[in-house]
Amino acid sequence: MYVESARVLDAYDDEYNGVIVHPESLPSNPTAFASMLRLSITHWKRKGKKGVWLKLPIEKSDLVPIAVKEGFQYHHAEKDYVMMTYWIPEEPCLLPPNASHQVGIGGFVINDRDEVLVVQEKYCAAGLEGLWKIPTGFILASEEIFTGAVREVKEETGVETEFVEVIAFRHAHNVAFEKSDLFFVCMLHPLSTQIKLDDHEIHAAKWMPLVEFVGQPLIQQDTMFKKIIDICIARLGKTYCGLAVHQLASKFDGRLSSLYFNTVEDKNSTCQAS
Amino acid sequence: MYVESARVLDAYDDEYNGVIVHPESLPSNPTAFASMLRLSITHWKRKGKKGVWLKLPIEKSDLVPIAVKEGFQYHHAEKDYVMMTYWIPEEPCLLPPNASHQVGIGGFVINDRDEVLVVQEKYCAAGLEGLWKIPTGFILASEEIFTGAVREVKEETGVETEFVEVIAFRHAHNVAFEKSDLFFVCMLHPLSTQIKLDDHEIHAAKWMPLVEFVGQPLIQQDTMFKKIIDICIARLGKTYCGLAVHQLASKFDGRLSSLYFNTVEDKNSTCQAS
Numbered sequence: 001m002y003v004e005s006a007r008v009l010d011a012y013d014d015e016y017n018g019v020i021v022h023p024e025s026l027p028s029n030p031t032a033f034a035s036m037l038r039l040s041i042t043h044w045k046r047k048g049k050k051g052v053w054l055k056l057p058i059e060k061s062d063l064v065p066i067a068v069k070e071g072f073q074y075h076h077a078e079k080d081y082v083m084m085t086y087w088i089p090e091e092p093c094l095l096p097p098n099a100s101h102q103v104g105i106g107g108f109v110i111n112d113r114d115e116v117l118v119v120q121e122k123y124c125a126a127g128l129e130g131l132w133k134i135p136t137g138f139i140l141a142s143e144e145i146f147t148g149a150v151r152e153v154k155e156e157t158g159v160e161t162e163f164v165e166v167i168a169f170r171h172a173h174n175v176a177f178e179k180s181d182l183f184f185v186c187m188l189h190p191l192s193t194q195i196k197l198d199d200h201e202i203h204a205a206k207w208m209p210l211v212e213f214v215g216q217p218l219i220q221q222d223t224m225f226k227k228i229i230d231i232c233i234a235r236l237g238k239t240y241c242g243l244a245v246h247q248l249a250s251k252f253d254g255r256l257s258s259l260y261f262n263t264v265e266d267k268n269s270t271c272q273a274s
Numbered sequence: 275m276y277v278e279s280a281r282v283l284d285a286y287d288d289e290y291n292g293v294i295v296h297p298e299s300l301p302s303n304p305t306a307f308a309s310m311l312r313l314s315i316t317h318w319k320r321k322g323k324k325g326v327w328l329k330l331p332i333e334k335s336d337l338v339p340i341a342v343k344e345g346f347q348y349h350h351a352e353k354d355y356v357m358m359t360y361w362i363p364e365e366p367c368l369l370p371p372n373a374s375h376q377v378g379i380g381g382f383v384i385n386d387r388d389e390v391l392v393v394q395e396k397y398c399a400a401g402l403e404g405l406w407k408i409p410t411g412f413i414l415a416s417e418e419i420f421t422g423a424v425r426e427v428k429e430e431t432g433v434e435t436e437f438v439e440v441i442a443f444r445h446a447h448n449v450a451f452e453k454s455d456l457f458f459v460c461m462l463h464p465l466s467t468q469i470k471l472d473d474h475e476i477h478a479a480k481w482m483p484l485v486e487f488v489g490q491p492l493i494q495q496d497t498m499f500k501k502i503i504d505i506c507i508a509r510l511g512k513t514y515c516g517l518a519v520h521q522l523a524s525k526f527d528g529r530l531s532s533l534y535f536n537t538v539e540d541k542n543s544t545c546q547a548s
Contacts, residue, residue, distance in 0.1 A: 016397050061342040064356075068335040074351035076451060078372070082338075082348050082356055083451065094474065098352070099373035099453045100415055123290050125527065141374055142447040142454060168517070168535035173416040177350060177357065179373045180416060182456065200368065224524040224533065231535055241515065241536055243442070250498040253399065257446035259498065261505055262515055262536060 009040045011052075016094070018051035019044055023081075026060055034066045041070065045088055051095045052086040102176060104183040105145055106136040107153040108232045109161050109190050115207035117190065119156055122203045131218045132208055136183075144258055146245050149186040157205045158196025161188035165242030166260050168231050170224070185228055187235055187242060283314045285326075290368070292325035293318055297355075300334055308340045315344065319362055325369045326360040376450060378457040379419055380410040381427040382506045383435050383464050389481035391464065393430055396477045405492045406482055410457075418532055420519050423460040431479045432470025435462035439516030440534050442505050444498070459502055461509055461516060 010025030021040075027033050044052060054072060056063050058080045072084040076098035087093040109117035118132035135156040139148030146163035153161050164187040175181040195205050214233070219225045234240035243260040250257065284299030295314075301307050318326060328346060330337050332354045346358040350372035361367040383391035392406035409430040413422030420437035427435050438461040449455040469479050488507070493499045508514035517534040524531065 058342055058348065061339040064338045065335040068332055073353045074332065074356050075353075076372075077348035077351035077356055079347045079349075082351055092474075096450055097376070097412060097415070098451070099376055100413070101375040101377050101456070102371070102373055103375050103454075103456070127525075138371060139374070141371070141452075145445060168533055170531050170533050171419060172529055172531035176370055177372070178415075180377075182375070182377070200366070222525045224522045224531065227520070227522055227533060227535075243517075246501070248498045248501055251401075251496045255446055257444050257498065259442055259444050259501060261442035261501075 007036060007039070008043045009036050011040070011044075013049075014051075014053070016051065017049060018053065018095075019049050020053040021055070023055045023057055026056070026063065028060065028062075030062050030066050033063050034070070037067065037070050041086065041088075050087065050089050051093075052088065054084045054086070055081055056084060057081045099179075101180045101182050103139045103145070103148075104136060104181060105139060105149040105152060106134045106183060106185045106228075107149045107161065107188045108134050108167065108185060109153060109159065109188045110210065110232075110236065111190050111193065111207065113207075114210045116210050116213045117153065117157055117159055117195075117205070118208045118213060119205040120203040122201055128218065132206075132213060132216060134185075135205075144245075145184050145186065145260075146258070149184070149188060153188060156198050156202050158192075158194060160191040162191055163245070164189050165235070165244055167235055167240075167242040168228060170228075185232070187232065281310060281313070282317045283310050285314070285318075287323075288325075288327070290325065291323060292327065292369075293323050294327040295329070297329045297331055300330070300337065302334065302336075304336050304340050307337050308344070311341065311344050315360065315362075324361065324363050325367075326362065328358045328360070329355055330358060331355045373453075375454045375456050377413045377419070377422075378410060378455060379413055379423040379426060380408045380457060380459045380502075381423045381435065381462045382408050382441065382459060383427060383433065383462045384484065384506075384510065385464050385467065385481065387481075388484045390484050390487045391427065391431055391433055391469075391479070392482045392487060393479040394477040396475055402492065406480075406487060406490060408459075409479075418519075419458050419460065419534075420532070423458070423462060427462060430472050430476050432466075432468060434465040436465055437519070438463050439509070439518050441509055441514075441516040442502060444502075459506070461506065 010022040011019040014020055027036065054067055064082060067084050072086045075083040075085045077083065085095055087095060117135065119135050120132060135153045137152035139145060145166065150161050150163055153159055167185045167187050170183040172181045197205055214229055219229060231240055235242055241262050244263045245258050245260050247256055248259050284296040285293040288294055301310065328341055338356060341358050346360045349357040349359045351357065359369055361369060391409065393409050394406060409427045411426035413419060419440065424435050424437055427433055441459045441461050444457040446455045471479055488503055493503060505514055509516055515536050518537045519532050519534050521530055522533050
């Protein structure tokens with residue numbers, strides 16, 4: 001009889017008057033867990049707690065249906081766990097949303113002979129077959145944009161580069177899994193020339209004369225592609241300023257984070273927007 | 275005997291030689307599901323399929339432990355479903371990662387008397403008590419940065435604004451649930467003055483003289499805060515250019531998305547980075 005032996009799950013308070021269940025304290029037995037969870041919710045309600053965070057490791061996936069039966073919802077998941085939540089108060093839920101964005105980068109790499117580093121992808125969207133495009137990819141967990149751009153270019157083409165600036169960024173919605181996508185166009189300076197393909201993802205790569213790259217009908221016909229490349233070209237002619245990156249510390253969380261901002265030399269330049 | 279009646283799960287191919295299981299075709303009975311899933315994996319392997327996508331609605335959470343036993347991992351989850359994946363080939367997994375970022379905004383709103391719209395939050399990080407800060411928040415699913423900034427300022431303070439520019443952005447890691455955070459500082463132009471507090475999240479809000487706002491010791495002592503505000507002030511003096519937003523269509527996916535880029539009027543201005 002688990003009801004008799006049931007105790008409240010081990011949990012600690014968060015700073016928003018919620019509780020976070022210790023994953024180590026979870027029983028493996030679903031019936032025992034059901035009794036403990038029910039008792040715990042009553043206990044937390046009595047204490048005026050608000051949000052409950054329950055992280056279930058994949059080894060304990062048997063407990064997922066139990067938590068659902070007790071009214072928990074999914075919050076987010078990673079390969080090896082699912083995070084479930086329960087909002088106790090009779091007022092709008094204030095729990096933070098889960099991650100909402102993928103972050104992609106494109107590397108605009110141009111050499112001193114005005115040749116752009118371009119690729120053709122193995123798997124490309126219908127209608128884009130034959131298009132030579134700049135290398136693109138997603139940044140990895142906890143990776144910097146400036147590092148991710150250099151890494152992706154290296155992985156796809158073998159070419160070493162250094163980060164110069166973020167030139168512009170695109171925000172699109174309902175991309176993968178109905179999430180949004182932030183895509184940062186980065187200008188990179190090449191440090192090597194030899195191309196070595198990534199066979200898994202890339203069909204072909206080469207250095208392509210800028211005029212030929214820009215002249216591709218698929219680019220000329222597409223407002224977004226065209227604008228991005230126009231901006232890159234303006235940047236080459238130094239009539240455009242991108243965002244440089246500076247790593248700065250914040251005292252309060254001791255965190256070093258990256259601030260991207262404009263570095264215009266001519267302090268008399270003015271902005272169009274008022 | 276479910277083994278006898280087992281059939282392959284209904285699924286359709288994706289563009290990367292993977293399969294996506296139809297959530298409607300899932301049986302409710304876990305034993306039936308176990309047989310069908312096993313049979314399906316054998317079938318997909320034989321057909322040379324790569325990634326398998328299995329979306330389990332929360333009403334069918336009983337099937338989660340079954341899929342785990344068959345070797346599935348979690349990919350991501352939303353309130354009402356968990357997405358599970360299985361990578362068949364004996365080669366590195368090429369399935370795309372799940373969403374990696376939260377996106378926050380801060381609204382720098384200043385009126386023509388040089389007063390900044392500031393708030394004190396109900397729940398603030400230790401060490402930041404008493405700090406008057408600009409309104410901040412997360413953008414909602416599928417929300418634009420320029421819309422989210424205006425909405426957050428309105429929700430927290432009641433003040434109506436219009437979006438001017440993204441001034442700079444900060445990239446930080448291991449923030450909530452070990453995810454990364456992109457925070458866009460937006461300059462907004464006030465369209466109303468009267469303050470109406472959001473009682474749930476905000477302790478106090480007011481218009482504060484710029485010099486007083488900047489002079490706060492917690493801002494002066496923090497490299498990140500200080501730099502962001504210095505940039506906002508430079509923008510006020512028109513010695514700095516932020517990124518304006520333009521909505522552009524891409525022919526290929528018919529998608530309208532937002533491109534943020536610099537609009538420097540003086541085409542002779544040059545950039546520090548080379």
